[in-house]
Amino acid sequence: MQIIISNSSKEPIYEQIYAQIKKLILTGELQEGQSLPSMRQLAKDLEISVITTKRAYEELEKNGFIYSIVGKGSFISEQNTEMMKERKMKAIEEKLLVAIQNAKEMNISLVELKDMLTLLYTEDE
Amino acid sequence: MENVIELQHIQKSFNGFQIRDLSINVKKGFVTGFIGGNGAGKSTTIKMIMNLLQQDSGTISIFGKSYKKHEKEIKERIGFVYDENIFYENITLKDMKMIIKPAYKKWDDKKFQYYVEQFELPLNKNMKTFSKGMKMKASLAIALAHHAELIIMDEPTSGLDPIFRRELLNILHELMQDEDKTIFFSTHITTDLDRIADYITFIHNGQHIFTKEFYKIEEEYAIVKGTLDLLDCETEREFIALRKTNRGFEALTANKHRVATIFGDTVVVEKPTLEDIMYYTKKGW
Amino acid sequence: MLNLILKDILIQKNILIIYIATIILYLMVNVSSVFIVFIYSIVFVLSAFSNDEKDNANILLNSLPYTRKEIVSSKYIGTLIFTGFFMFYTYLFDFLLNGKEVAVLWKEILLIMGLVMIVISFILPISYKFKTKYLTIFMMVSFAIYLVMVKSFFPNFNNLVKTVVQNFMTVQELQLYLIITLLIVLLYIGSWMLSIRIYERKAF
Numbered sequence A: 001m002q003i004i005i006s007n008s009s010k011e012p013i014y015e016q017i018y019a020q021i022k023k024l025i026l027t028g029e030l031q032e033g034q035s036l037p038s039m040r041q042l043a044k045d046l047e048i049s050v051i052t053t054k055r056a057y058e059e060l061e062k063n064g065f066i067y068s069i070v071g072k073g074s075f076i077s078e079q080n081t082e083m084m085k086e087r088k089m090k091a092i093e094e095k096l097l098v099a100i101q102n103a104k105e106m107n108i109s110l111v112e113l114k115d116m117l118t119l120l121y122t123e124d125e
Numbered sequence B: 001m002e003n004v005i006e007l008q009h010i011q012k013s014f015n016g017f018q019i020r021d022l023s024i025n026v027k028k029g030f031v032t033g034f035i036g037g038n039g040a041g042k043s044t045t046i047k048m049i050m051n052l053l054q055q056d057s058g059t060i061s062i063f064g065k066s067y068k069k070h071e072k073e074i075k076e077r078i079g080f081v082y083d084e085n086i087f088y089e090n091i092t093l094k095d096m097k098m099i100i101k102p103a104y105k106k107w108d109d110k111k112f113q114y115y116v117e118q119f120e121l122p123l124n125k126n127m128k129t130f131s132k133g134m135k136m137k138a139s140l141a142i143a144l145a146h147h148a149e150l151i152i153m154d155e156p157t158s159g160l161d162p163i164f165r166r167e168l169l170n171i172l173h174e175l176m177q178d179e180d181k182t183i184f185f186s187t188h189i190t191t192d193l194d195r196i197a198d199y200i201t202f203i204h205n206g207q208h209i210f211t212k213e214f215y216k217i218e219e220e221y222a223i224v225k226g227t228l229d230l231l232d233c234e235t236e237r238e239f240i241a242l243r244k245t246n247r248g249f250e251a252l253t254a255n256k257h258r259v260a261t262i263f264g265d266t267v268v269v270e271k272p273t274l275e276d277i278m279y280y281t282k283k284g285w
Numbered sequence C: 001m002l003n004l005i006l007k008d009i010l011i012q013k014n015i016l017i018i019y020i021a022t023i024i025l026y027l028m029v030n031v032s033s034v035f036i037v038f039i040y041s042i043v044f045v046l047s048a049f050s051n052d053e054k055d056n057a058n059i060l061l062n063s064l065p066y067t068r069k070e071i072v073s074s075k076y077i078g079t080l081i082f083t084g085f086f087m088f089y090t091y092l093f094d095f096l097l098n099g100k101e102v103a104v105l106w107k108e109i110l111l112i113m114g115l116v117m118i119v120i121s122f123i124l125p126i127s128y129k130f131k132t133k134y135l136t137i138f139m140m141v142s143f144a145i146y147l148v149m150v151k152s153f154f155p156n157f158n159n160l161v162k163t164v165v166q167n168f169m170t171v172q173e174l175q176l177y178l179i180i181t182l183l184i185v186l187l188y189i190g191s192w193m194l195s196i197r198i199y200e201r202k203a204f
Helices: A013-026 A039-046 A050-062 A079-105 A110-124 B042-049 B067-076 B093-103 B109-118 B132-145 B162-175 B214-220 B256-266 B274-284 C002-010 C013-028 C033-054 C057-063 C068-098 C106-129 C135-152 C157-170 C174-200
Strands: A066-069 A073-076 B003-014 B017-027 B031-035 B057-062 B078-081 B150-154 B182-186 B199-204 B207-213 B222-226 B239-245 B248-253 B268-270
Touching (some): A013 A050, A039 A050, A039 B162, A050 A066, A050 A073, A050 B214, A079 A110, B003 B042, B003 B182, B017 B042, B017 B199, B031 B042, B042 B057, B042 B150, B042 B182, B057 B067, B067 B078, B078 B132, B093 B109, B093 B132, B093 C002, B109 B132, B132 B162, B199 B214, B199 B274, B207 B214, B222 B256, B239 B274, B248 B256, B248 B274, C002 C013, C002 C068, C013 C068, C033 C057, C033 C068, C033 C106, C033 C135, C057 C068, C068 C106, C068 C174, C106 C174
Parallel strands (some): B031 B182, B031 B199, B078 B150, B150 B182
Antiparallel strands (some): B003 B017, B239 B248
8 A cells, every 4th residue: 555645735644645545445456455554653654643543544444445453453344345335426427417318309219228238238248 | 631741830940940820731532732931931830740840839730649659650551752861871772772772661662672773773873873863862762662652853853854754643643543642842943843743732931822723723813913003002902922023913913803893904914833932922921 | 778888889980990009009109008999989979979970870870770778888898898898898909919828816806897888888978968079189189198198298107007906906805896886887777778878858
């Protein structure tokens, strides 16, 4: 896991950490169940205070991206991936709705549309 | 959260200046930077924490214990680094170790050796040939060799070059990997604190101004710059202190959001440094 | 506590050889061994004391897990130990150099101990209260002046001292010794307690 922080940025350091870890999770570079470095280790590596990394982790936890087990450390949340899946499903649904609407406007039947979808889906594989 | 050091309502008159109703808590597992100008009472406070000075009134407890009953037990768990020389000058570091080692129950010779090598300290040279930085390292090696849980340092970086200051911070970061360790140190080189301090305790004129998480300072305090026509009796009250010139004003506020709603985009709001806070607090006193 | 006493020896290890050499020198010019032990014991204690003071070692010692009571007590107990050590050493060399078959009398031991204890009883509380910076030098110089005086003006001074000592030795009444011993011990303990009180209130 790589994190680059800027001391001269207007954005507080804990927010920079928060944003970068969040991005790593959303892009799938950090996967569910994977452990994060301890707050103290991360503080040492980044040469920043422990309380800064603590704050970043607290925010990540509050927003459901990570969870921590006392004595074991922090891990990437699993609920989080389900949430993400739900969100993605919703996005797909919306896009499909647009496709359906377009299809209806052009009088394309459901069967034709399904065929088109199957073709595109398998073609991609 | 557990406090390692608790000062409550401390009063002390000493060498012509006063500490008034000083209450400070230092949290376990964190680094607290102790700031204030010259003569603010930093050294006096540290000496009282070490029981080198006794308060006139108020209570001091370290690890939840008082010096009256548990002096040895408390000091067994403290490592100290002072601004002044505390070593016998005509003997070697090896002899110094022989004097200090039997004082501690938990002395670890291997660890001492490890740090002596890491810090490149000569064991067989008289202490008087040691530079300030070397003496500081020797103190630190001793503190680390007896597994001190609380490290108290009075101006550890004053008179040291930037390279060594950076090295010291690495050592402290290393130490803080253990969440049972606590560091409390005074400094007036505030940039040292940016990289390590979790909490900042600020005293001025023998009084406690604040103890805050470092990031909270940035959230609450701000330097505000604007034109003079924005100022009147009402708005000036928002500032701890302000500096007016013919070109405009510059001021410190402890309530960034309020200032933002009052002045909106008419002013420039900047992140303050600890030095800004110290400077304006002194001015506004 | 023992550590603190050993520390007083360790910090003086570089000048230990000077102590030993000058004792031999004084013995060769026939200075009374009672006197030598007396002076050296006091110089040794005070030199250790001023070392603590000079190098801010009081800050160090008080930051280590010692109580102030222990730090003061180590000086009072150390004094007795160092005096014993100097006594042994001086009598040994007195025997080797001057061939005197001194069966070390308990009265002589008592005399030296008594004298050292009286002087230390006064010096330590004063030193804890004020700075001792010049005390050691002062003692050394006065001893040198004493020697010059003795050699050039009062050649009989040593004999005089010896006579007084002899007289002390020949007093036969045990009760008298007992009372004097008791008084000195009381003085010593009183001084000890006073020094603790002074030291406990001290600021470093």
